[in-house]
Structures are given as C-alpha cells and as structure tokens.
Amino acid sequence: xxxxxxxxxxxxxxxxxxxxxxxxxxxxxxxxxxxxxxxxxxxxxxxxxxxxxxxxxxxxxxxxxxxxxxxxxxxxxxxxxxxxxxxxxxxxxxxxxxxxxxxxxxxxxxxxxxxxxxxxxxxxxxxxxxxxxxxxxxxxxxxxxxxxxxxxxxxxxxxxxxxxxxxxxxxxxxxxxxxxxxxxxxxxxxxxxxxxxxxxxxxxxxxxxxxxxxxxxxxxxxxxxxxxxxxxxxxxxxxxxxxxxxxxxxxxxxxxxxxxxxxxxxxxxxxxxxxxxxxxxxxxxxxxxxxxxxxxxxxxxxxxxxxxxxxxxxxxxxxxxxxxxxxxxxxxxxxxxxxxxxxxxxxxxxxxxxxxxxxxxxxxxxxxxxxxxxxxxxxxxxxxxxxxxxxxxxxxxxxxxxxxxxxxxxxxxxxxx
Amino acid sequence: xxxxxxxxxxxxxxxxxxxxxxxxxxxxxxxxxxxxxxxxxxxxxxxxxxxxxxxxxxxxxxxxxxxxxxxxxxxxxxxxxxxxxxxxxxxxxxxxxxxxxxxxxxxxxxxxxxxxxxxxxxxxxxxxxxxxxxxxxxxxxxxxxxxxxxxxxxxxxxxxxxxxxxxxxxxxxxxxxxxxxxxxxxxxxxxxxxxxxxxxxxxxxxxxxxxxxxxxxxxxxxxxxxxxxxxxxxxxxxxxxxxxxxxxxxxxxxxxxxxxxxxxxxxxxxxxxxxxxxxxxxxx
Numbered sequence: 290x291x292x293x294x295x296x297x298x299x300x301x302x303x304x305x306x307x308x309x310x311x312x313x314x315x316x317x318x319x320x321x322x323x324x325x326x327x328x329x330x331x332x333x334x335x336x337x338x339x340x341x342x343x344x345x346x347x348x349x350x351x352x353x354x355x356x357x358x359x360x361x362x363x364x365x366x367x368x369x370x371x372x373x374x375x376x377x378x379x380x381x382x383x384x385x386x387x388x389x390x391x392x393x394x395x396x397x398x399x400x401x402x403x404x405x406x407x408x409x410x411x412x413x414x415x416x417x418x419x420x421x422x423x424x425x426x427x428x429x430x431x432x433x434x435x436x437x438x439x440x441x442x443x444x445x446x447x448x449x450x451x452x453x454x455x456x457x458x459x460x461x462x463x464x465x466x467x468x469x470x471x472x473x474x475x476x477x478x479x480x481x482x483x484x485x486x487x488x489x490x491x492x493x494x495x496x497x498x499x500x501x502x503x504x505x506x507x508x509x510x511x512x513x514x515x516x517x518x519x520x521x522x523x524x525x526x527x528x529x530x531x532x533x534x535x536x537x538x539x540x541x542x543x544x545x546x547x548x549x550x551x552x553x554x555x556x557x558x559x560x561x562x563x564x565x566x567x568x569x570x571x572x573x574x575x576x577x578x579x580x581x582x583x584x585x586x587x588x589x590x591x592x593x594x595x596x597x598x599x600x601x602x603x604x605x606x607x608x609x610x611x612x613x614x615x616x617x618x619x620x621x622x623x624x625x626x627x628x629x630x631x632x633x634x635x636x637x638x639x640x641x642x643x644x645x646x647x648x649x650x651x652x653x654x655x656x657x658x659x660x661x662x663x664x665x666x667x668x669x670x671x672x673x674x675x676x677x678x679x680x681x682x683x684x685x686x687x688x689x690x691x692x693x694x695x696x697x698x699x700x701x702x703x704x705x706x
Numbered sequence: 707x708x709x710x711x712x713x714x715x716x717x718x719x720x721x722x723x724x725x726x727x728x729x730x731x732x733x734x735x736x737x738x739x740x741x742x743x744x745x746x747x748x749x750x751x752x753x754x755x756x757x758x759x760x761x762x763x764x765x766x767x768x769x770x771x772x773x774x775x776x777x778x779x780x781x782x783x784x785x786x787x788x789x790x791x792x793x794x795x796x797x798x799x800x801x802x803x804x805x806x807x808x809x810x811x812x813x814x815x816x817x818x819x820x821x822x823x824x825x826x827x828x829x830x831x832x833x834x835x836x837x838x839x840x841x842x843x844x845x846x847x848x849x850x851x852x853x854x855x856x857x858x859x860x861x862x863x864x865x866x867x868x869x870x871x872x873x874x875x876x877x878x879x880x881x882x883x884x885x886x887x888x889x890x891x892x893x894x895x896x897x898x899x900x901x902x903x904x905x906x907x908x909x910x911x912x913x914x915x916x917x918x919x920x921x922x923x924x925x926x927x928x929x930x931x932x933x934x935x936x937x938x939x940x941x942x943x944x945x946x947x948x949x950x951x952x953x954x955x956x957x958x959x960x961x962x963x964x965x966x967x968x969x970x971x972x973x974x975x976x977x978x979x980x981x982x983x984x985x986x987x988x989x990x
C-alpha cells in the first residue's frame with residue numbers, strides 16, 4: 290500500500306499523546322488555531338453571497354458541499370485504511386435511493402429518511418466488509434467495484450426503484466425550525482443545510498483522525514506486522530472503518546436527493562467514482578481539508594468551466610492519471626517540492642560557510658530527490674508487510690514468504706502454484 | 707423449455723467471457739499487473755472495428771487486425787507512461803491510473819465515435835446454424851474458435867517456448883530474473899501490450915452480437931473480474947473453465963429466472979465463493 294507521506298504533521302495524533310519530538314506546532318500556533326478555524330467557517334459560509342449570490346453560484350456551492358461529504362466517506366477508506374474502495378458509488382446511490390423511496394412512497398420526512406438511509410447503507414457496508422474480510426488490495430477493489438455494478442443493475446431494473454427513470458417527485462426539504470418550518474426551496478435555501486452537514490462531517494473526520502480507531506487504521510496500513518504484534522485485530526478494524534465510511538457518503542446522497550428532487554441510476558455512473566478518487570488524491574491523501582479542496586476544484590470546473598460531457602470525462606480521467614504519474618502526493622507533494630527547492634537554493638546562495646551550506650544543500654536535494662525512492666521503499670515495505678498479513682489472514686498465523694516475489698504475490702492476494 | 711439451446715447459447719456467451727479475460731489472466735499470472743481500463747480497451751476494439759467497416763469500407767476480417775494494432779499501440783503508450791509504477795509493482799497506484807486512463811479513453815471515444823449505439827456489420831452475424839433444437843450464428847462459432855485458439859496459443863507459448871520461460875521467470879522473481887540478464891521492464895511491456903491486443907480482439911469478435919455504446923467498458927470489465935477471480939487469479943486453464951461455466955450459468959439463469967439479474971446472480975456466486983474460499987475455485 291502506498292502512502293508516500295513522510296510529513297508527520299498531518300498524522301492523527303492527539304496533542305496530549307503526541308511524542309514531543311514529532312510536535313512542530315508551537316504554543317502560539319495552537320492559540321491561533323481556534324480563531325483561524327472560526328474565520329474559515331464564517332468566510333466559507335458567506336462565500337457564495339460574496340461571489341454574487343446568483344442561483345448558479347449557490348447551486349455550485351451546494352454541490353461542492355454535497356460532493357465533499359460524499360468524498361469524505363471514501364477518504365476514510367482510501368487515506369486511513371489504505372484500501373481502494375471502488376464501491377462507494379453504491380453507498381452514495383443507496384443514500385439517495387432510500388431517501389427517495391421513503392419520501393415518495395411512504396411520505397416520510399427528511400429526518401426519518403436520513404435515519405433510514407444511514408441504517409441501510411451501514412448494513413450494506415457491513416455485509417460487503419465481512420464478505421471481503423479475507424481479500425486485500427485489488428481483489429477488495431474488484432469486489433467493491435462489482436458491488437456497485439450490481440447496485441446499478443438492480444436500480445435500473447427494479448420496478449420498486451423506478452427502473453431507468455428513477456424516482457421522481459421528492460418533496461422539498463423541510464426541517465423543523467424556530468417558529469415553524471424551514472423549507473429549502475432554492476439552492477440558496479439549501480446552502481445553510483449543506484454547509485452545516487459539511488462542517489459536521491469535517492468535525493467527525495477530525496475526531497476520527499484523533500481517535501483510537503483512526504490511529505489503529507493508520508497503523509494497520511503503515512505497518513501491519515506491528516499492528517498484529519500489538520494485538521490489533523486488523524480484520525475488525527477494516528470492517529469497522531469501511532462500515533463507518535458508508536453512512537458518511539450516504540449522508541451526501543440524502544441531501545442530493547432533496548437537491549435534485551429526483552433520483553435515477555445515473556448516481557451509479559463512473560463519474561462519481563472518479564470524482565471521489567480524484568478529489569482525495571489531487572490535494573494529497575490524509576489531509577483533513579483535502580477532500581473539500583479537491584471537491585471544490587473539481588466541482589467548480591465541471592459546473593462553471595465545463596468542457597462538455599466528453600471533455601469533462603477526458604479532463605477528470607486525465608487529471609487523475611497525471612497526478613498519480615507525476616506527483617502521487619498530489620498538490621501537497623508539489624508544494625513540498627517547491628519549498629525544498631527554494632530552501633536549497635537559498636542555503637546555497639547565502640553560503641553559510643562552505644561546509645554548512647553544502648550540507649544543507651545536499652540535504653535538501655536529498656530530500657527532494659529521495660521523495661520518489663523513499664516512496665518506493667515505503668511501498669515495497671508496505672507490500673512486504675501486507676504480504677505476510679495476507680498470509681496471516683489466509684493461514685491464521687503470520688508466515689514469512691521466502692522471497693520478494695512471494696511477498697508481492699501475497700500482498701496481491703495471489704496464490705502460487 | 708428445452709435446456710439444450712440454452713447450453714449452446716451459454717457456451718457461446720462463455721467463450722466470449724473467457725476470450726475477454728485471457729489478457730487479464732496473463733497480465734496477472736505473468737506480470738502481476740492489473741489494468742482497470744480493460745473494458746474500455748474492449749470497447750475501443752469494437753469501435754475501431756466498426757469505424758473501419760462503416761467509414762473506411764474495410765471488410766470485417768481485415769478490420770479485426772486494424773483494431774488489434776490500434777489498441778495495442780494505445781496499450782503500449784499507457785504502459786510506457788506507467789513504467790515507474792510497474793517496476794515498483796505498485797498495484798494500488800496502477801489500479802487507479804488504469805481506471806483513470808479508462809475514463810479518459812471513454813471520453814475520447816465518445817467524442818470521436820459519438821454517443822449513439824452502433825452495430826458492427828459482420829458477415830457472420832446473419833448466418834444461422836442449427837444443432838438439434840439449438841440455433842446459433844457463425845459469429846458464435848467464430849467467438850468459440852477465437853477463444854480456444856487464444857487459450858491454446860497462450861498456454862503453449864507460456865509453457866513450451868523460450869519466451870514463455872522468460873515471462874515465467876520474471877513472474878516468479880523479477881529481481882532474480884534480472885540477475886540472469888532478463889530485462890523485466892521489456893517483459894512487462896510485452897505482456898501489457900498482449901493484454902491490450904487481446905481485449906481489442908475480444909471486442910472485434912464478440913461485439914457484433916449486440917449494439918455497442920462507448921459506455922460498455924464499465925460493464926465488460928466486471929465480467930473480466932468475475933472470470934479472473936473465480937478462475938483462481940492468474941490461472942489460464944481456470945479462466946477458460948470459469949468463463950465457459952459462467953456463460954452457461956448466465957444463459958440458464960437468464961432463461962429460467964431473470965435475464966436482467968443474471969450478472970447480479972453471477973456476482974452473488976462470487977461473493978459466496980469469496981466468503982467460503984478466498985482463493986477462488988482453484989485448489990492445489
């Protein structure tokens with residue numbers, strides 16, 4: 290599993306439990322953090338109004354919030370568990386379909402619809418997680434991809450779910466409010482709801498990053514051998530995180546159903562899958578605000594600067610490929626590279642004594658240059674580790690593979706003849 | 707209802723599944739690589755064949771090699787771009803990159819070939835043959851022949867020739883193979899291009915059975931997954947057997963239960979197998 294992220298600042302560790310050596314944020318920074326978040330919150334909320342407040346702007350912002358929430362679900366699995374789920378479109382669509390079904394056919398309100406879609410998707414994810422408990426890496430991805438396709442088949446053919454027409458006539462989102470009801474008739478009305486949902490999800494993800502489960506998930510990704518040695522039940526962690534990720538994505542599906550007022554099988558389209566993956570990978574994995582930034586970039590492009598349907602497909606696919614091929618760490622990786630390059634040049638330019646300057650430069654160069662081989666080593670180690678995990682999962686106890694080939698094969702779930 | 711026609715139909719369907727999966731199987735067993743754009747390469751093979759016939763006036767049998775060469779070149783370009791990831795055997799990134807390439811190819815194909823369903827005008831489509839109560843077309847025979855030839859050829863090349871020995875050596879231990887003077891990178895390129903070309907062949911041969919759309923890749927790759935995972939991940943004989951078996955299952959399920967849910971049912975079988983036996987059907 291490749292997570293090429295040497296920077297320890299982003300790792301989910303609580304300040305209290307953080308080893309002193311790794312802590313780089315000073316007390317002043319910690320003091321500044323709360324007001325900074327508050328400013329970000331206020332500016333974020335007012336941004337669509339500041340940008341003119343037209344319906345097009347509001348609909349773009351509502352979609353950014355919805356897509357970001359959708360992406361945060363996948364982010365839990367991709368960034369922290371290190372597995373690639375290709376089945377999150379299933380949870381996204383299931384959230385929307387359950388909402389539409391209970392709202393249109395049973396006349397349930399948004400609150401009950403929310404509960405129903407969360408329960409259904411969590412159960413779905415739990416079943417899928419348990420079924421794939423012994424598969425790893427690409428077999429896991431294959432099965433989740435297949436699950437989404439089966440969801441599409443069922444949605445497109447079942448009379449209950451409206452077949453290829455989908456379910457239409459979802460009522461306006463009305464929430465109980467002070468002095469009556471709050472009915473979200475326009476995108477501008479929906480924005481506070483979408484924004485609140487987004488903030489709640491970000492808080493949830495932030496808590497997850499500091500939680501025991503989050504730390505354990507990261508450990509099973511980075512060093513499965515260590516996790517096993519420390520008595521972590523890797524399978525349990527994987528199922529739990531997977532089951533937690535599904536309702537997050539379903540939340541977005543719930544709001545999307547109300548925003549669009551109809552639901553159709555296009556929720557299963559590969560666009561949403563590619564969107565989620567790109568929105569996590571483009572900014573850089575394991576960043577708290579990464580999926581939000583990614584969703585904002587991609588949604589702004591597709592809503593306001595579209596190249597047409599086919600052009601957007603080529604753009605999204607091409608963008609993901611370019612990021613993975615050129616900078617697997619995403620934009621953060623590019624940023625770090627620039628910072629290191631500038632630092633290296635400055636050190637060389639000022640010439641802090643021949644020896645010291647030389648050392649700094651070579652250190653910086655080593656840093657930039659080694660980011661790729663480091664990643665390679667990390668991935669190889671992780672591959673080796675997960676290989677023995679695969680063996681452990683298969684045979685009950687960790688075995689040592691005889692060679693690199695064996696371990697790589699194990700990490701892919703490939704059995705030798 | 708008579709079972710025999712469904713069995714014959716299932717064999718034709720299953721031969722198609724097996725043919726579609728042969729490239730993936732070799733890719734996994736010989737190079738331990740994955741290609742999630744496989745379905746889109748299949749789609750591209752079908753559309754290049756269609757384009758050659760309908761716009762360039764090339765006869766069907768000559769259009770097939772054109773499609774194979776065009777898609778093989780695209781496969782070569784993909785592989786050259788991914789060289790670093792391939793040498794690291796970075797399966798996760800490869801999976802994501804090929805998925806992205808697939809989406810790129812789909813968008814590109816839709817803008818070149820348009821979004822309408824098209825029909826590949828193969829001369830073998832119209833000719834009906836009968837075998838007892840079963841009816842099938844010459845196209846079905848062509849699919850079966852192509853599948854059997856591809857599997858026999860691949861099996862013989864991998865087990866009996868020097869090229870096969872080199873490929874198996876790299877699969878066994880890339881580092882050791884390199885010590886013996888084998889260029890692993892070249893082997894990976896060769897295997898990947900073979901897989902791409904075989905997807906194009908599958909597209910050119912199977913797709914005339916039904917109208918084609920540029921969005922079919924998403925669906926076709928699911929069948930490939932089913933065959934490869936149930937076949938024991940990288941087992942050539944396993945893929946052929948599972949491909950044929952899956953075809954018969956889908957035909958029978960479609961005839962006696964529900965055609966719309968046949969793929970879903972096949973997938974349910976996969977889930978059960980994964981729970982009971984994570985390595986697939988293959989036993990040692």
